Amino acid sequence: MRISVNNLDREPQGVAVVDETSQPPRARLRPADREVDLNWANAVDEQGRLRRCVVCGCREIFRRRDFPQRFGLMLVIAAAITSVILLARGQALWSMCVLLAAVVIDRIVYVFTKECLVCYRCRSEFRDVAIDASHEQWDLAIGEKYRPVRQRAVEDANQTHHPEAMP
Ligand SMILES: [Zn+2]
Known part of the structure; x- marks a missing residue:
């Protein structure tokens, strides 16, 4: 599988290609040429499908059409x-x-266009993986839960200053 790795601020760190059957604890990032830790605990189910983000450990991922x-x-x-x-x-x-x-x-x-899996929290993307109907599409309620704290603070501050903008 090919992972477009993001950090917790959702900033791209590079791409890692790993064999999910051997579950390597570390992977080399390209083009950055440094390593990233991967957490495989309960990440893949019996059918070999990805169930959680191996980069940040988030339990919730969604599938998305990889449209250019x-x-x-x-x-x-x-x-x-x-x-x-x-x-x-x-x-x-x-x-x-x-x-x-x-x-x-x-x-x-x-x-x-193929589909890919995306982590709700760090937005790392997983390609060349088994994806089926058991992988849910984007859900606004879950997405809201993982909205970055910094962004939430800015938006909440804006709403406080402009109460008329509230629905
Ligand atoms: Zn993640």
Whole structure:
């Protein structure tokens, strides 16, 4: 499995490739060229599925479609600009076709993108692992539980200063 390792501040530390069947206690990070400790206690179930984060030990992980977000954004921007130009030239039909094509390309890429597992707490990502329906998708209530303390403090302070912003 390939781990994109984050620290507890969710800052990327590098990528480690490990064999989950041999469960090495340490792994080398690339490109940083230093080692990271891995905690395998109850991390993998009998079916070889990852059940907790081996980087920070968090018991809760979620599965996420590994969609290339930058590509998605570029696609939307390119399609929007092209369709506006076509519309301005009076080619409404082609303008619609461009938007439709962008949606179709977006869906095709989405369907063919693999899924990965992500730790709620440190946001380390796990690829090339067995993922099935027993792995839950992102859950807002659990995500809220692991919101970084620093970020929570800033947001709470903002809400105190702007009580009208409260729902
Ligand atoms: Zn973690």
